[in-house]
Amino acid sequence: MGDAAMPREHILIAYFEPLPPGLEEAIKAKFPNVDITTVILPRGVDVPSDVIQHATILVTFTNLPRPEDAHNSGIHGPPIAEWTLMNWLISSRKFITTYENQKKHHWDSITSYMNGMHDQVGKAVGILGYGSIGRQIGRAASALGMRVYAFTASPRLTPDSKRDRGYIVPGTGDADGAIPVSWHHGMDRESVRAFLSLGLDHLVVSLPLTPQTTHLLGEEEFRILSDAVSPQRPRPFVTNISRGKVFDQDALIAALTTGVLGGAALDVADPEPLPADHPLWEAPNCHISPHVSSLGKEYFPRSLDVLKENLGRMERGEELVNEYKRGKAY
Amino acid sequence: MGDAAMPREHILIAYFEPLPPGLEEAIKAKFPNVDITTVILPRGVDVPSDVIQHATILVTFTNLPRPEDAHNSGIHGPPIAEWTLMNWLISSRKFITTYENQKKHHWDSITSYMNGMHDQVGKAVGILGYGSIGRQIGRAASALGMRVYAFTASPRLTPDSKRDRGYIVPGTGDADGAIPVSWHHGMDRESVRAFLSLGLDHLVVSLPLTPQTTHLLGEEEFRILSDAVSPQRPRPFVTNISRGKVFDQDALIAALTTGVLGGAALDVADPEPLPADHPLWEAPNCHISPHVSSLGKEYFPRSLDVLKENLGRMERGEELVNEYKRGKAY
Numbered sequence: 001m002g003d004a005a006m007p008r009e010h011i012l013i014a015y016f017e018p019l020p021p022g023l024e025e026a027i028k029a030k031f032p033n034v035d036i037t038t039v040i041l042p043r044g045v046d047v048p049s050d051v052i053q054h055a056t057i058l059v060t061f062t063n064l065p066r067p068e069d070a071h072n073s074g075i076h077g078p079p080i081a082e083w084t085l086m087n088w089l090i091s092s093r094k095f096i097t098t099y100e101n102q103k104k105h106h107w108d109s110i111t112s113y114m115n116g117m118h119d120q121v122g123k124a125v126g127i128l129g130y131g132s133i134g135r136q137i138g139r140a141a142s143a144l145g146m147r148v149y150a151f152t153a154s155p156r157l158t159p160d161s162k163r164d165r166g167y168i169v170p171g172t173g174d175a176d177g178a179i180p181v182s183w184h185h186g187m188d189r190e191s192v193r194a195f196l197s198l199g200l201d202h203l204v205v206s207l208p209l210t211p212q213t214t215h216l217l218g219e220e221e222f223r224i225l226s227d228a229v230s231p232q233r234p235r236p237f238v239t240n241i242s243r244g245k246v247f248d249q250d251a252l253i254a255a256l257t258t259g260v261l262g263g264a265a266l267d268v269a270d271p272e273p274l275p276a277d278h279p280l281w282e283a284p285n286c287h288i289s290p291h292v293s294s295l296g297k298e299y300f301p302r303s304l305d306v307l308k309e310n311l312g313r314m315e316r317g318e319e320l321v322n323e324y325k326r327g328k329a330y
Numbered sequence: 331m332g333d334a335a336m337p338r339e340h341i342l343i344a345y346f347e348p349l350p351p352g353l354e355e356a357i358k359a360k361f362p363n364v365d366i367t368t369v370i371l372p373r374g375v376d377v378p379s380d381v382i383q384h385a386t387i388l389v390t391f392t393n394l395p396r397p398e399d400a401h402n403s404g405i406h407g408p409p410i411a412e413w414t415l416m417n418w419l420i421s422s423r424k425f426i427t428t429y430e431n432q433k434k435h436h437w438d439s440i441t442s443y444m445n446g447m448h449d450q451v452g453k454a455v456g457i458l459g460y461g462s463i464g465r466q467i468g469r470a471a472s473a474l475g476m477r478v479y480a481f482t483a484s485p486r487l488t489p490d491s492k493r494d495r496g497y498i499v500p501g502t503g504d505a506d507g508a509i510p511v512s513w514h515h516g517m518d519r520e521s522v523r524a525f526l527s528l529g530l531d532h533l534v535v536s537l538p539l540t541p542q543t544t545h546l547l548g549e550e551e552f553r554i555l556s557d558a559v560s561p562q563r564p565r566p567f568v569t570n571i572s573r574g575k576v577f578d579q580d581a582l583i584a585a586l587t588t589g590v591l592g593g594a595a596l597d598v599a600d601p602e603p604l605p606a607d608h609p610l611w612e613a614p615n616c617h618i619s620p621h622v623s624s625l626g627k628e629y630f631p632r633s634l635d636v637l638k639e640n641l642g643r644m645e646r647g648e649e650l651v652n653e654y655k656r657g658k659a660y
Contacts, residue, residue: 082474086425090420102611110621117625172451296422297445
C-alpha cells in the first residue's frame, strides 16, 4: 500500500448544505492521497459539467444525473426495512385505533383487540426484487418467525449466485442469500404471477422502474395474490418501496376498497407529490409516506462508509462495491 | 405410549365465550384419553371451586386465580415483541407526523425527515427480564442490527443456564441464550443501576411485579440511563411491558417532559384503566396502549399448542413446559 499503487483520485461531494463537521477531515486523515472538493447545490439540480469534469469519484445526495440508481447503493436496507416492518405492525396491531384512543384519553376494552389483531409468526412474505433492501426486510421478517420468498430477474441457482456482492451495513442483510425458503425468477409477467400465487400474506415490491415493471401489478395480479391466500387468513398486505408507476394505482385503490387486499404501505405514489384531492389518500388501511423511507440522520455518514470502503479497495487493487453498471436495468 | 402410561387427565378450559369451532375436537382427536370440560365465565372472574375441583389441568384466559402468572407461559413473545418494535419504529421514523399529514392529504417535504429520523443499527437495547418475551425482542432487535444486553435475577454463567426451558413458539425466541452481547444479573437496586449505566439506547422492562420491583425505576434510574448515553445520540427510549407500578410513574412523566428520556412505550399504567384526566396521556412521545400487547387471534390456538405439547410430554413421562412454580417470584 503506497502512493504508487493508486492513481490520485479527485472526489467531488455534492450536498445541499455544508457537510456535518468532521466528516471531510475524517476521510482526508484516512486517505491523505485523495483530493476532495465539496459543492453545495440545490436539491435535485444536476451537478454542473464544469464542476464534475475533474472528479474521478462523485459522492452525492440528490444531485445525481440518474437519481433512479440511488437504490443500488446498499445503504438503504436498514431504514427502509424498519419503515416496512413499522407499517406492517401498525396495521396488524391496530396502532391507529390505539393512537386515536390515546388522543381521547380513552383506555379501551380488550374485546376489539382480541379478535382484530394478528401476529406475523408463520406468515409468508414475497419480496419482489431481493436486493440489498429486500434482504434486510427478509432478515427482519425471518426474526419475527415469517417465511421469506425471494424473486429476482435472473435465476440464482447456485450458492455463489445468491450472494450479495454490494456494500452491506454491518450486522444487517442476507449476505449469503440463505434466508429465503425458496427463490424464484423471471423477467415476464407470467413469472411474476406464478410468484404471486404462492400464498403470500405480504408482498413487498422493491423493483426499479423500467418499461417492463411499469404497471406490473394491476387488477389481475392483486386478485391472484388474494385468491392464493386461505379465506381464514387476513387479506394480503402490499408494500411499495419502489416507484409509484410499478403499481396500477387505480387498481390498487379498487383492490383496497373492495377488500381484495387487506392493506398497503406506500412510500411512493403516482404522481409525486400526490395531489391533495387524489383518492389514494383515503383508500382503506393504506399508509402513505412522502418518499422518505430511506432517510434519517445515518444517511450521509453511511454514504461515506461506502466511499471509505471503496477507497480502501482501490488501494488494494480490488473490485469496487456498488459500481454503477451503465445500461443495466437491474 | 398407551393407556397405562398416562393417568387419565381432566382438562378444564375456562373462556369468556364459546371456543372457536374445531379446537376442542382437535385436542380430543389427538389425545383420546383425556376428558375435556369447557366453562364459560365472565372475564376476570375466579374459576369457581366446584368447577375446578376435578380438573387436573386448567386452561384459561382471564379466569386464573393468579393472573399475574400469565406472562410465564411462553406464548406472549411474538405479539409483545411486535408491539415493542412497532412502538420503537413509530418513534424513530416519525410515523405520527406521517399519519397526521396523510389525514390532511399533505405530501410533506423531506427536510424534517432527513434530520428528524434515525435507525436502529448499532443501537443498544437492555432487556430487564430476559425471559421468553425478552428473548423474542432480543431476536428481532438483533436482526435490525442492534446489540442486546440481558438482565436476569439469577446469574447465567454457563451455556446450560442460559437456555430457555419453556414453551417457545416455533421459529422465534432465543432458545440458547446466544443473542446477548453480555448478560447481567442481580436482585438489588445497585445491580439494576449498573445495568442502566451500560449506555443503552433502549430499555425494555419485562419483570414481574413483586415487592422488590415496585417502583424499581424512578428519577435517579432514568437519570443514570440518560447520562450513560452520548449526547450525540437520541435520548433513551423506555418500554414497559411489565406492570405500571414497576415505574415511578410521576418520575417517568417528569423525565419525558424534561427530555431526560426521549420517549416511552407503555402497555401498562398505574392505575388501570388510566383515568381520562391523568397527565400520563399527554406526556411527550409517550405511546400508551390498554394492556393489549399480548393479544390477537393467535392467542387461544397458541395456548392450546402449549397444552398439546404438555399432553405429549406427559404421555412420554417427560418434564412439562411452563409449569407454574408456586412461591417463586421470577
